[in-house]
Amino acid sequence: MAIEGLExxxxxxxxxxxxxxxxxxxxxxxxxxxxxxxGEYLCREGDPADQIFMVRDGHVAQEIGAPGQxxxxxxxxxxxxxxxxxxxxxPYRWTYDARAQDDVRAISLDATCLRGKCDRDPxxxxxxxxxxxxxxxxxxxxxxxxxxxxxGARS
Amino acid sequence: MSTVLAPNPQADPMVPVLARITxxxxxxxxxxxxxxxxPDWNGFAPGQFNMLGVFGVGEIPISISGxxxxxxxxxxxxxxxxxxxxxxxxxxxxxxLGLRGPFGNEWPVETARGRDxxxxxxxxxxxPVRPVLYHLLENRNDFNxxxxxxxxxxxxxxxxTGELSAWRARFDIEVAVTVDHAAIGWxxxxxxxxxxxxxVGFDPASTSAFVCGPEIMMRFAAxxxxxxxxxxxxxxxxxxxxxxCAIGLCGHCQLGPVFICRDGPIFDWARLKxxxxxxxx
Amino acid sequence: xxxxxxxxxxxxxxxxxxxxxLKSKGFEVLGPVRRDGAIIHDHVESxxxxxRGWVDAQSGGRYRLHQEGDAYxxxxxGPSSWKRLLHxxxxxxxxxxxxDGEIRIDAAPVDETRHALLGVRPCELAAIAMQDKxxxxxxxxDPHYAARREGLFIVAVNCSRSAETCFCTSMxxxxxxxxxxxxxxxxxxxxxxxxxxxxxxxTEILGALSGRPADAADVDAAxxxxxxxxxxxxxxxxxxxxxxxxxxxxxxxxxxxxAARCLGCANCTMVCxxxxxxxxxxxxxxxxxxxxxxxxxxxxxxxxxxxxHGGGAVRESSRxxxxxxxxxxxxxxxxxxxxxxxxxxxxxxxxxxxGIDITEEAAAIRGSTEGG
Numbered sequence: 001m002a003i004e005g006l007e008x009x010x011x012x013x014x015x016x017x018x019x020x021x022x023x024x025x026x027x028x029x030x031x032x033x034x035x036x037x038x039g040e041y042l043c044r045e046g047d048p049a050d051q052i053f054m055v056r057d058g059h060v061a062q063e064i065g066a067p068g069q070x071x072x073x074x075x076x077x078x079x080x081x082x083x084x085x086x087x088x089x090x091p092y093r094w095t096y097d098a099r100a101q102d103d104v105r106a107i108s109l110d111a112t113c114l115r116g117k118c119d120r121d122p123x124x125x126x127x128x129x130x131x132x133x134x135x136x137x138x139x140x141x142x143x144x145x146x147x148x149x150x151x152g153a154r155s
Numbered sequence: 156m157s158t159v160l161a162p163n164p165q166a167d168p169m170v171p172v173l174a175r176i177t178x179x180x181x182x183x184x185x186x187x188x189x190x191x192x193x194p195d196w197n198g199f200a201p202g203q204f205n206m207l208g209v210f211g212v213g214e215i216p217i218s219i220s221g222x223x224x225x226x227x228x229x230x231x232x233x234x235x236x237x238x239x240x241x242x243x244x245x246x247x248x249x250x251x252l253g254l255r256g257p258f259g260n261e262w263p264v265e266t267a268r269g270r271d272x273x274x275x276x277x278x279x280x281x282x283p284v285r286p287v288l289y290h291l292l293e294n295r296n297d298f299n300x301x302x303x304x305x306x307x308x309x310x311x312x313x314x315x316t317g318e319l320s321a322w323r324a325r326f327d328i329e330v331a332v333t334v335d336h337a338a339i340g341w342x343x344x345x346x347x348x349x350x351x352x353x354x355v356g357f358d359p360a361s362t363s364a365f366v367c368g369p370e371i372m373m374r375f376a377a378x379x380x381x382x383x384x385x386x387x388x389x390x391x392x393x394x395x396x397x398x399x400c401a402i403g404l405c406g407h408c409q410l411g412p413v414f415i416c417r418d419g420p421i422f423d424w425a426r427l428k429x430x431x432x433x434x435x436x
Numbered sequence: 437x438x439x440x441x442x443x444x445x446x447x448x449x450x451x452x453x454x455x456x457x458l459k460s461k462g463f464e465v466l467g468p469v470r471r472d473g474a475i476i477h478d479h480v481e482s483x484x485x486x487x488r489g490w491v492d493a494q495s496g497g498r499y500r501l502h503q504e505g506d507a508y509x510x511x512x513x514g515p516s517s518w519k520r521l522l523h524x525x526x527x528x529x530x531x532x533x534x535x536d537g538e539i540r541i542d543a544a545p546v547d548e549t550r551h552a553l554l555g556v557r558p559c560e561l562a563a564i565a566m567q568d569k570x571x572x573x574x575x576x577x578d579p580h581y582a583a584r585r586e587g588l589f590i591v592a593v594n595c596s597r598s599a600e601t602c603f604c605t606s607m608x609x610x611x612x613x614x615x616x617x618x619x620x621x622x623x624x625x626x627x628x629x630x631x632x633x634x635x636x637x638x639t640e641i642l643g644a645l646s647g648r649p650a651d652a653a654d655v656d657a658a659x660x661x662x663x664x665x666x667x668x669x670x671x672x673x674x675x676x677x678x679x680x681x682x683x684x685x686x687x688x689x690x691x692x693x694x695a696a697r698c699l700g701c702a703n704c705t706m707v708c709x710x711x712x713x714x715x716x717x718x719x720x721x722x723x724x725x726x727x728x729x730x731x732x733x734x735x736x737x738x739x740x741x742x743x744x745h746g747g748g749a750v751r752e753s754s755r756x757x758x759x760x761x762x763x764x765x766x767x768x769x770x771x772x773x774x775x776x777x778x779x780x781x782x783x784x785x786x787x788x789x790x791g792i793d794i795t796e797e798a799a800a801i802r803g804s805t806e807g808g
Contacts, residue, residue: 061345062345063339070338070339071338071339072336072337072338072339073336073337073338073339073341073345074336074345075345075346076333076343076344076345076346077346078354101342142346142347142349142350145347145349145371145372145375146335146336146346146347148371149308149335150277150278150368150369150371150372151277151278151279151306151307151308151312151335151368151369151372167529167530167543167579168576168577169529169530169716169729169731170529170530170541170543171530171541172541173539173541208718208729210532210539210718210727211718211720211727212718213716213717213718214716214718214729215745234746236745236746237745237746240745240746251539253532253541395744395745396742396744396750397740397741397742397743397744397745397750399714399715399716399734400714400716400731402574402575402576403574403575403576404570404571404574404576404578404712404714405713405714405715405716405731405734406712406713406714406734406736407713407715407734407741407742409760409764409768411683411768411771412768412771412772414772417574417575417576433686434756435750435751435752435753435755435756435759436686436750436756436760
């Protein structure tokens with residue numbers, strides 16, 4: 001029952017919307033429900049990226065701290081978004097801190113588990129990759145716009 | 156297209172009237188808002204601009220940022236970046252300045268009647284759309300959903316934060332703001348303004364969008380709106396070019412066949428896209 | 437207009453009559469004079485001021501005067517166009533100063549002098565008509581242009597000779613005047629003129645000159661003179677479909693080639709009789725503390741022409757600037773004003789220091805887009 005419930009929740013998240021039942025079952029096998037209170041950290045820069053967070057409720061700020069400059073938030077994400085792209089690429093380390101801005105409910109995917117399943121089943125691996133790729137590309141595009149610092153020069 | 160209001164009745168459209176600053180408000184560093192009085196000022200339509208001049212320095216186009224429903228109040232918001240805007244922004248209460256206008260066309264509020272209206276503003280681009288926001292709220296029953304998406308560089312550079320909070324507290328306008336980056340303590344969105352589109356609900360088939368901000372931002376906002384299903388002809392944006400005369404005679408603000416000052420500054424994306432996408436046009 | 441069908445033949449001596457009648461009616465008469473090795477426009481007191489016997493030889497980047505024959509109007513067009521008068525290089529707009537503790541803004545007065553222009557070429561009439569559309573027919577009028585234009589009396593002179601740089605026949609503007617004049621003259625090789633009136637005032641003045649009604653032979657001879665000028669024209673600008681071709685070729689490699697030659701000197705825009713762009717500049721009088729605003733000719737070839745507030749120039753490259761100039765002139769001008777912005781006078785070719793030829797550039801872009 002618990003697994004079935006998770007499958008439904010994973011399938012209902014935008015990341016895996018329309019994913020095939022068989023694959024959904026495989027992915028859900030790596031999933032668990034997690035909750036974070038406002039202010040709690042989901043992950044810390046430098047730690048092993050052994051989880052993927054599919055945010056269901058609440059907002060998460062991605063931050064980087066620099067001595068003398070304080071902490072800087074460079075991206076916030078909300079429901080139906082995903083935290084964690086680093087699990088795909090060795091050495092699988094978080095490159096930022098992720099902090100719950102409010103109470104957050106999420107599905108955590110065990111990255112080692114999912115990588116293992118993807119390695120054993122390339123068809124699954126390809127489908128999973130296609131789900132993560134748009135998020136990666138979108139983030140890249142948004143980062144480019146932020147880099148351009150467009151608001152600075154206009155009056 | 157929208158109607159063009161005649162400028163102040165004066166024989167020579169290049170000769171300014173003498174305006175005076177009655178109130179000076181420091182918005183954020185390098186940005187000030189002036190309330191001004193000017194003889195024979197007959198009001199304006201949201202989206203129009205004036206030419207403001209500092210005697211002995213020069214003159215630049217500045218959009219009007221106050222409510223059109225109060226013709227006696229003339230409000231401008233200015234960012235100090237160039238020689239003229241620096242001189243303008245440095246003027247004190249009581250100072251005199253030259254004023255010509257209003258010029259240009261207006262946001263097409265009539266064609267937006269009965270539809271959802273999504274206003275997307277970036278940086279100082281909130282100033283030129285503020286009159287249309289006032290209009291939408293003052294005539295709230297004429298429109299379906301009203302949504303404002305505002306992006307700024309940092310929380311400290313966001314304009315009109317008091318009004319944004321007040322609007323946010325209303326139930327008849329949805330307001331979402333985002334910044335490119337923020338120090339700790341900011342609990343709002345961080346990310347590009349187009350990302351806010353994903354979080355708001357509107358009926359793309361019946362939506363008019365008013366977009367104002369840096370040109371790159373407007374381009375990306377238009378694309379995101381088109382991707383969301385909004386018709387290119389219903390996405391309106393306010394363009395900026397080097398205007399000297401504001402009346403279509405000096406040639407500076409040409410963009411292909413268009414004089415931004417005279418034919419605009421507000422155009423729809425269907426018309427603008429081929430012109431905007433041609434580099435150095 | 438009514439008397440356009442009844443031309444008269446006048447002697448050269450009637451030119452002085454014409455000048456003095458115009459002066460007596462209060463006109464300031466401007467006409468061709470030879471100065472600094474070129475034919476320019478200035479005050480003329482009598483026919484003795486006219487560049488009789490001087491003709492020009494022009495080619496890309498080259499202009500020379502030499503003596504040949506004894507025609508009064510043997511030259512074609514020089515570096516100066518009537519734009520210098522109607523839309524001058526510097527136009528004061530207003531002054532501002534403190535008088536008795538009050539700031540006052542005083543508009544620059546319009547020039548109400550009535551000017552009579554003697555020797556306006558057909559292509560120049562077309563240029564005036566084009567600038568009329570810019571300055572008078574839009575939502576806003578330029579009051580200074582309007583005032584000068586209103587008082588104008590135009591004596592056009594049809595061309596009986598062409599320069600190598602002329603291409604008015606391609607643009608439909610010459611070598612024979614069709615409209616927009618008060619009197620038109622065609623100079624015969626024997627020193628006489630066929631004169632037509634194009635307005636009531638022109639008819640009245642023409643009636644006061646000593647002459648006789650023209651017969652069919654005179655009319656034929658005048659026709660033959662302008663035909664000869666037309667036959668001399670070697671340059672051609674194919675205008676069919678040109679606006680679309682130019683507007684759809686912004687990435688044509690030819691723009692890079694012409695940009696490699698273009699010095700960005702803006703000469704073409706200064707000598708062009710239709711180019712109308714201006715800057716508005718502030719001038720300070722340190723002594724009085726007054727400030728003034730003047731309007732000055734500007735050129736789309738300069739960097740600050742497209743300066744964006746708090747940024748840089750929109751048109752950064754020479755390529756984009758030449759493309760803007762030519763595409764505006766030959767293509768988007770149609771969208772803006774319903775006609776081409778080129779009259780085929782050839783000044784931009786002659787006065788380009790590197791001899792860039794608008795007809796050649798247009799042909800090159802047409803040629804490769806049409807496959808030869």
